[in-house]
Amino acid sequence: MTALVTFGETMLRLSPPRGERLETARELEVQAGGAESNVAVAATRLGRDAAWFSKLPDSPLGRRIVGELRSHGVDTDGVVWADDADARQGVYYLEHGASPRPTNVVYDRADAAVTTLETSETDLDAVRDAEVCFTSGITPALSETLRETTADVLEAAQDAGTTTAFDLNYRTKLWSPDEAAEVYRDLLDSIDLLFAAERDAATVLGRDGDAESVARGLAEDYDIETVVVTRGEEGSLAVSDGAVSEQGVYEAETYDAIGTGDAFVGGYLAKHLDGGSVAESLQWASATASFKRTVEGDIAVVNPGDIERVVADEGDGISR
Amino acid sequence: MTALVTFGETMLRLSPPRGERLETARELEVQAGGAESNVAVAATRLGRDAAWFSKLPDSPLGRRIVGELRSHGVDTDGVVWADDADARQGVYYLEHGASPRPTNVVYDRADAAVTTLETSETDLDAVRDAEVCFTSGITPALSETLRETTADVLEAAQDAGTTTAFDLNYRTKLWSPDEAAEVYRDLLDSIDLLFAAERDAATVLGRDGDAESVARGLAEDYDIETVVVTRGEEGSLAVSDGAVSEQGVYEAETYDAIGTGDAFVGGYLAKHLDGGSVAESLQWASATASFKRTVEGDIAVVNPGDIERVVADEGDGISR
Amino acid sequence: MTALVTFGETMLRLSPPRGERLETARELEVQAGGAESNVAVAATRLGRDAAWFSKLPDSPLGRRIVGELRSHGVDTDGVVWADDADARQGVYYLEHGASPRPTNVVYDRADAAVTTLETSETDLDAVRDAEVCFTSGITPALSETLRETTADVLEAAQDAGTTTAFDLNYRTKLWSPDEAAEVYRDLLDSIDLLFAAERDAATVLGRDGDAESVARGLAEDYDIETVVVTRGEEGSLAVSDGAVSEQGVYEAETYDAIGTGDAFVGGYLAKHLDGGSVAESLQWASATASFKRTVEGDIAVVNPGDIERVVADEGDGISR
Amino acid sequence: MTALVTFGETMLRLSPPRGERLETARELEVQAGGAESNVAVAATRLGRDAAWFSKLPDSPLGRRIVGELRSHGVDTDGVVWADDADARQGVYYLEHGASPRPTNVVYDRADAAVTTLETSETDLDAVRDAEVCFTSGITPALSETLRETTADVLEAAQDAGTTTAFDLNYRTKLWSPDEAAEVYRDLLDSIDLLFAAERDAATVLGRDGDAESVARGLAEDYDIETVVVTRGEEGSLAVSDGAVSEQGVYEAETYDAIGTGDAFVGGYLAKHLDGGSVAESLQWASATASFKRTVEGDIAVVNPGDIERVVADEGDGISR
Amino acid sequence: MTALVTFGETMLRLSPPRGERLETARELEVQAGGAESNVAVAATRLGRDAAWFSKLPDSPLGRRIVGELRSHGVDTDGVVWADDADARQGVYYLEHGASPRPTNVVYDRADAAVTTLETSETDLDAVRDAEVCFTSGITPALSETLRETTADVLEAAQDAGTTTAFDLNYRTKLWSPDEAAEVYRDLLDSIDLLFAAERDAATVLGRDGDAESVARGLAEDYDIETVVVTRGEEGSLAVSDGAVSEQGVYEAETYDAIGTGDAFVGGYLAKHLDGGSVAESLQWASATASFKRTVEGDIAVVNPGDIERVVADEGDGISR
């Protein structure tokens, strides 16, 4: 049995070297990146059994994605392979920024194979057998079909007693706040554990006020057991069955900020699935997010000992 | 005034190092590649004024294409910029082969911005002012809209006295022989100078027999002034106003075979526009194609002196 | 259930770029390489479920090995992790040659963690449940302990009805022909399917004569069901239950010859496990070996369709 | 008609990776760099038509320069090609520093082809037709011939009503303050728009005091319409027809500081040629300089939207 | 005559690019690194004649080490070549950290050839002829044999009037504080010039208190002429014949901190051998250490002028 099942889109991430712009690039580094697989990788590397499913073209590009995820130990048996010749693999181009030049993401994900993933193609039994089932707000943003599949899977999971976890993950380039809000509101009724960036809660769901009141409000309105609100440099806060936990940020020299939020969720779920309390899970979430920042790529290439050291704060810079 | 105008799709070409497969790649080399821009670059580098137009997304990826073409001297002022957020830049992934592993191309070009290029967006005056207007059989294969635009542009050109040039360039992964044949037949009436691989003539147009009879047949049936038939390692042959010219192949150590056919056309047009005879143009075509094989990328990075040396056969291996 | 279980040492392979010598190298490419894991990867990629086990240091280097094997789908759950601080990861340095400079391998594998792998640490049930259990003559060459473990595992497998497969794989730098011969002779009694290079059979086992008589002799003397003798460019030959099958070599442009023999075995076992005849298995063996030569690294990055195409001989050089 | 014409030397810039010293380098990155072409590129990229002329060897190295400049859209038709076999291409080697190790530039530009550029070889009509003609104090430092050519071109421009723009750009490694002062004083009479680093004004022209008094003094003494004084981290100041404008610095994470001053001038001229006021031009100058710092190379790979965002201060770090 | 002789182990240092972890690395940069050869290189580059000896395998890997050291001018004639087939070259893998991820060193140096270096194999005359003989506390930690050889060489040196210099260099991964303390105490009687990190003095030798009292205590207890105590960011202090010298730290943007301590010793010895006072030697030590931090690799790629500039504090960031 797999402790965690996640689903969503994973793209090829193509990025030129630091200091170089996309429009003059001659070489692109290739990696796999997607919110839900990032979460699965972090949880797997931290010791949990995790699976990820999606729909990929049966092409070198699709196999490239699966190969990288498997290398970290993620179970990809649930992947649906699209073998029509024009099945697409989503791609995103990433230009690393430096103030005042923002890090820029150019998506090329329209009509990716995953947008046609129907509920009937998914292995709902695997979802029902898992302890936690996770996806993010990116998934229902990708197509009408995925919107329905997302709703179906989360419902099936919750019905079977699987904890449903969701990260709002609002993306401006995918849809408007109003479109997102309508979908989020429908889905939130099926969610047991919600991760929400303070900004997303405000922009999309119109939730202003301090983090605690936002968390409490969401928990009450949608009957969500645990709501985690992240506040960037100011740390994070969880309201779980009415109780509040707070967590600061571990400082990091940021090498690559992409995937930090997913590492946060992955760290949280890893500790949670290991029996950790909400406070402990938040601590692992924060430490994993911080650690992720030091590594190139979407993925938190992390081991349990790494996080234990961050939490225990035992660094002296060089280990030899 | 520009001597040559070409139009069609130019893609980003992404390729892993030799000996590495796409599905395990960690780095991809980036270049611009497209039959018609390859032709324009070769002609420009060989001394002619050439322009290329197309429709590109107004994004770093689209600008990447234009920057590379301009670096070779091609005039890109006619490019139409698509500024809708979801305008796509076509991409192709190239895995260099080694026998028995074939070189493999994975297209990701569906719905590229160029597929929406309408006649009204193009600068027909530039086409009418040119001496030669060129496109290839790939262009009308890309969309219904492009099929019409291709027909319109070639007709406008021919009506204005511009020589219309066309390379069949049949691509299995884009359409069936039957679909291609129908479109080709319509277009051939507007063509003055046709380039056809012997295999394409057979597969698509059902033209069997020796190269000369194929050329003569096409010239007569469609009233084409000059038909050039290429026969791979066996050289090429032209029938022009009934007269036959033949040309052998210059041997090459092949480093990258992609773009060889486009270099052939570019070399032909460069010499033709310089007042060369059909035989001389064929010779430059063959030499440019051979030279291209020694250079990485779609593009023939060539100078007039390079071709003069090949034709004069003055190589001794090292020049110092 | 896993169709194939292999075991042995997998090293980090460190190699400078082509044309550069180890003693002036500034950058080394890293890959995982080992005869038995190479076999497991080839079989997995060609569609069979395969596992590999060994003993690795619980360090970034050991995890590097497992990550790469898992990326190809190999089950590594049976790996024993050595967590003592001085557990070693074997390494080999590879300098690509060009005649008259030979490809040179510098081993640094003494006292690697795998040399301490005892039978009691292995999962014999997994071996007993498999259809085929494979190792090579390198494994017992590495330590006295491994010699015993190899014998124990092969015996346990054969007793349980698992087909035991073995490749002589004699390595001059590891032991003398006499040392090897003694060990081989003991092990051969437990073998059902033997792969032997003609040269190894002569050098180590003193088997001269033509390939068929070598194969028949080994089959009879050690009561081996199937003996496959490989003869380099001259192809291969199998004697199975007295019947002879012969197979030529598929020509290849060799990019990297390391791992060719392992790809041969992997291709054979993949077809065999899929119900192929000896002749069909030999054909897949030969095609996989040929294909491997075109790819950098020890590992045959191959898919079933690739081999089907080689066997069907449908290449035209470029697929687009 | 071209809005801006610049002229001067452009070198190949060869630099090892960060953290590596020139004297142990094994790989050098190649780019084109020169104050005046840097200005032309920045202005072109920001939307103005700009040309650059110089004298280059008719060799792969000279063509390398032109190719890179053309890729950004700069018109290089005015380049004079030196086809004598020993015509030199200037080169500079750049070692990126890190405190306390300074960034080090090793020039190898003596006797470059450009040092023989005579007035009679230049296209003075293009200069006369332009709105602005720009060069920097590096140009007359390179040779006696260039000193005369610089004077001739600036005079011809001013006589034709073209605005003449000049950046002092004093370089210790090229000449002494006294030599520079003599030449500057002659040239300043032909200048309408002067850019001067506060330090250069002091070192070379003996202008001490605060920036405003320096600017006013230069404006009055040489009858210069607009004098812009840059003060490093303290911002910049312009005196134009007696009126003063001040501009602060936009903070930047500096990736490569080379070319910052040229980006400043390019940004200024781009806005000025678009009808901007002195204050607006200074703001674009400052924003372009800041943006340049985030990009590897001499050249500001910038688009109008980038600068609009810096000026509007709308960064949130990641755009996705 | 050589001014300085050092001896000890030099390893191959293999490190992935910044931001990448060892366990996902695909390319490793290769360099030579070892405390004593780092010291020899720094001293040689700063103008002194220096030699280094050790025992290396007669293999491409051993020759790789010698080649790199020779490139900096170090005399390696005293190297003993081990030509048995299984002689090992020590290696260390270096993962560059970023807070909170520590820089991680994975040693693979057990049983390296150097561990068998006996006194009889060394050229004691070269040691006796030198002005200074240096090794560090790493050398006796590597094997019992090296412990004896270290003692023998230092004694022979001191007996001949050669100044013996020693850096405690305690390494947790090599031995326990107690083991180290016993060996250090024996060796310190033969030492004339001791370098000790404050932390090592405390951890291993139990010397607490301020740096001056630590230095005085060590000098008195072991009759050491000069004791230098380094205190990280707080600078360094020397007690020499009872007199105290203090030195601050030159601030640096750290690119690679490995080898900083060795650069400190190398800078000290270079100035000392040039007749510098203790205070001047400390200043050069500090400046060389600071400069080293800006360069990738174990080795201080430094020239005398570089250190003169740091000491004179004449940096303005760019020299052109």
Add this chain to the structure above:
Amino acid sequence: MTALVTFGETMLRLSPPRGERLETARELEVQAGGAESNVAVAATRLGRDAAWFSKLPDSPLGRRIVGELRSHGVDTDGVVWADDADARQGVYYLEHGASPRPTNVVYDRADAAVTTLETSETDLDAVRDAEVCFTSGITPALSETLRETTADVLEAAQDAGTTTAFDLNYRTKLWSPDEAAEVYRDLLDSIDLLFAAERDAATVLGRDGDAESVARGLAEDYDIETVVVTRGEEGSLAVSDGAVSEQGVYEAETYDAIGTGDAFVGGYLAKHLDGGSVAESLQWASATASFKRTVEGDIAVVNPGDIERVVADEGDGISR
């Protein structure tokens, strides 16, 4: 005492990756290359003590040259350092060819520091103490000063009983056959051992006929003890005191042909200095030349065992 002293120019060699042209290059590989230092390196690596002297700028570029030569063991103590700010380091750009595109060398060596090397700056005693003193026909081609210095050094050597060795090495891009002939004729009187490519003997010295008669003619006319004539793929021939030796070519997969002739001379001298006969020296010359072809760069990265294997013809492709 040094067995061999060579002198001449060594340049930085800058070359783009294979398949890429200089005029589109983004990265250049850096190496040291020069006929005489190539000879010194080959001889040193093959076991002889060799020195090289020249005049280099006291800059990172000059030190880059010396560092690389020293890494191979060449004694560079005789190098004269030019410390005037404008002392130049010669450079050559190398574009690897592939038929029909020739390998192209672009020299940028005019006015290099070495062109000012006067006899008075050289250490003639070192030359007189050597067994062999070597330079090539490139050296006197570089400047009038070098012409005199070359004559002086060779004369001083011969007078002292040092064997003088010379390779015609005619370079079209440096001077005309007539200019070269005049200088060669003067120098040949001071030569004891001459290496001449058959083509150079014909082109410059007008020596036609078969190789033996060319060799005999040169030996007699200039009273040269040994004349070696190389004939490309047809091998080489020596006439020494009237006796003829012939040597074939060892076949090689050519990776980089530059430096092959220098490796030939280096191999010859290494064997000659080891007491080899003319025939044995020719054999080593031929084997070293062949081996060089397999290695990137001007330099033969070779060890004595490598050549012994080539001569003994013991290759089987992979050594493991």
